[in-house]
Amino acid sequence: MRLAKVLDVVSRSAVGWYLATGCSLAELHYNFRIGRSSASSIIQDVCKTIWIELADKVIPQCSTEKWIEIAKEFQKVAQFPNCIGAIDGKHIRTKQPPNSGSMYYNYKQYFSTVLFAMCDANYCFTYIDVGSYGKSSDAGIFKHSKLYEKLCDGTLGVPAPCGIDETNEKYPFVIVGDEAFPLSENLLRPYGGKQLISIKETFNARLSRARRYIECSFGILANKWRIFHRPIDLDIDGTVNLVKAACVLHNFIRTRDGTRSNDQIFDEDPNLNSLAPDTVHRGNSLALSARDKYAKYFEDKNLE
Template identity: 50%
Template sequence: MDFEEEALLLLLLIRRRRRRKNRKLWVHTILETRNYNGEFNHLFLELRRDEEKFFNYFRMSITSFDELCNILKEKIKREDTIMRKSIPPEERLAVTLRYLATGQTFMDLQYSFRIAATTIGGIVKDVCKNIWMYMKDMCIAPLTEDRWKEIINGFMKTAQFPNCLGAVDGKHIRIIKPVQSGSAYYNYKNYFSIILMAVCDSNYMYTFVDVGSYGRHADSTIFEESTFYKRLLEKKLNIPAPSSISRNGPVLPNVFVGDEAFSLQENLLRPYGGKNLPEQKRVFNYRLSRARRFIECTFGIFANKWRIFHRPLNVDVEFAVDIIKAACVLHNYVKQRDGHKFEDTFEGLPNSIIETTQNIRRGGPMLTTVREEFANYFVSEEGKLDWQWNMI
């Protein structure tokens, strides 16, 4: 061993000893008091005495929290060791819900829950994964023919749009630029994002979600590459048979409604493009927007309940996808059990409408005819709304 190698080994040894010497505490004194002063142990029992305060804190009722905890308890619990006691499942779930509900960072939550930021990150990731894995089919269940008919009836009742299977759109979820990602996640709004592509019913609940596409991709591209769209083309979604929307009218397919970013297809309607449209087309666009607004409202309720989406997600892309999927499941879970409160919606809707028409197929004559039949129905005596003429 020559002199240079000896000097290098000595330097490494000095650095290693210096690191060991600088680490004064294995667990910081602030974090050692979790069992006494941590937010969960200090506040949780008090919140359970007030249903309204509990809902405001966790974004769900006491009953919903308990049921959720019972479902996940065996999946998220950890064993005690000779070094320390594990964090109980109830507290792990509480930390995760508080992270989603407030948008606080792991470092912020560290001081309130008295749990290390790295530990909180691991807890949130684990709980989010398990929420998606074990609750997806419960909260975003596969659609049967009876469920489709229920959705169709819902849109007819609330939006006066016949044969409507749901509203579809994409929402950009802001993220911190992933390392070495180039411009893949940079969207037309000039920030980095991944896309939540979703379909909803007239009760503001998700019936399909696709998460993780690059922010630079167009809505139509993401939708047409999804498993949902492929099953739609293969006729494997249990969609009811086409039916007439008017007395003695032609049989028309059941359709999803989307904005200008989507292409006109057999089971997907988009508005007429251009300016200075004739009255019939303007009425159609208005009636389509009344049905399509449900997905915009769903995104608004979603983001205002889980306010982690009010800021860029400062985690890696895989973790961000886990967070979004879990939040979508929780959105439906809470909506099914607790409904939604006005304060979840009054802050305004997210800007998620894509204005570009790039790579859009206009559709052939048959598809244009289907849209024209809907347009004819909306101006007929049977299908018109008294106030629609004042809205165009």
């Protein structure tokens, strides 16, 4: 029994050390006196357990009440009403999987798998999808995700459109993303093109303010768990388990540390003025109308 407890402590310490410091399996081998293959197995087993035990507790389930709560927080800290989340993808650097060809080779010219996620205004992940090919685009991953499926069939629990000012105009609840994503009634992306008129520039700046929460969430994740600062030396299944566990631990810590930076910079994204023309993922009339409606709202607010 004592030996089992010692081994349990060693395994937990090794996994924590691996995630937090970004060390290699070889370093675990020497520091904890365990074989490299044993270290790999221990990491995968512990990460699987973390996901199984904590995922349902720290990643909120989709519900109308939860989306309304998240929207209120976005309104408070980002001044973007009826926003239920920000989405983006992050490339997780990994070693080349055997017999994978160029499937995991991304446009940044290294091998990776993709963490696609949505977050709330407290930098907590509300949805994650891990394991897509590095060559896949964010839009492609999104269109094959459970999030997109639920958004399309109406099972995501998105609240009905409601008013956000003194007028009787109803505004849909929306997810915000960058120019890589398709425009829809419940998913807003920036206006594309150069030399935009004032109303479109204002909208892009406001959307960028809300969208940055997902980018900041990825930054917090990578700096808390420094294993993401180098290629992960596990196979793809092991990498997926590790990323899912790290996201769960990220949420677990965020909901307990109770801290929020008050010195966030909300200036305009420097890339907004050089977006590609808005011809791809243009969206239907309802989507265009929803974006224009928000653009008019933000323009009116800026003039007050």
